Amino acid sequence: MGGVYRFLLTPRWWGINVFALLAIPFCVFMGSWQLSRFDARVDEHRTATKQAASYRTEAPRPLDGLLPVDKRTSGMQTTATGRYGRQLLVPGRELDGKSGFYVLTLLRTGSGKALPVVRGWLPGPADAAKAPVPPTGEVTVTGALQASETPGDNGVSAQGGLPAGQTGAISAASLVNLVPDRVYDAWVTLNTADSGMKAVPAKAPEGSGLDLKAFQNLGYTGEWFVFAGFVVFMWFRLVRREVEAARDAELGLVPEEQSPAVVV
Structure with a gap:
């Protein structure tokens, strides 16, 4: 890698690059996991709805044979x-x-x-x-x-x-x-x-409906994907600023630092 992009191999940028390479897949993984939790709750809701409809057509059973109540017997x-x-x-x-x-x-x-x-x-x-x-x-x-x-x-x-x-x-x-x-x-x-x-x-049985927790999973999905995009955006922005600074230095456009005042 030559030219103005050599700064990417400096120790400081190694740290930035490693952080970005780890953070992006982690955010994508967490977002995908939260989305899978939302999909699971949607499937549970559909199953519970079908289950309730089928139960209405079944013959009633003695109470003691259905206890304790769970997602199947509810x-x-x-x-x-x-x-x-x-x-x-x-x-x-x-x-x-x-x-x-x-x-x-x-x-x-x-x-x-x-x-x-x-x-x-x-x-x-x-x-x-x-x-x-x-x-x-x-x-x-x-x-x-x-x-x-x-x-x-x-x-x-x-x-x-x-x-x-x-x-x-x-x-x-x-x-x-x-x-x-x-x-x-x-x-x-x-x-x-x-x-x-x-x-x-x-x-519907507790935890099987499209309740607040389900939509929290959907909200967290968006947050993780947005954070992944933010990491990518910030990495490119930092690279661009570094490249522009390097080119300005080559062209002599970087202003010299003012010398400290001499005390008489």
Whole structure:
């Protein structure tokens, strides 16, 4: 390499070149990995959607045979028999673009545990007077099996200090201090809502939807590719500046440094 490009072989530029050669493929690799994570979440979302559609046509299975709830069993049709007990309201839930609340009733089963059952949704602020009284006597419920909710995920409220008779999340951890029963670490949303309420559709398993985390992966993909392009841009810019400085020096266009002032 001759002429003005000999500076590329100097120790200083060796360091710059090695950094660029390592940084560019690393950024491309990380960007490709983040893109693969986004693609995987898209595939999971499609699979979960197809899975939910197929589950609606399947015969319901006994509850105990589907526990614990995972990505495979979430959304499956299940059936349980028992007697309704304590009823709670779950405020701040949207359905069809409207704000309302779930009516959640504990079904005491023969196993000695209570199954949280979402009997339906009603519009407006949570109001116990609007919630229909659960059926009496022994009942058999059929609906979609759901995993316990985690506050802060999928729009689940993390607020505390709710009025008595309300809960922010449907989970055994949230209900343990609200009801005297031992509670299943799962819940069911009825296929057909009880009197005057709308049925609550089953949710996709956690982590299988196109949520904020999925689009974060897409955003990180762009950031890594942009950074790779920035490294290339800066390398060429530095080379160009070095070449121009070298040519100016050959032509004698580089101004001489001023001599220090002489103190008399």
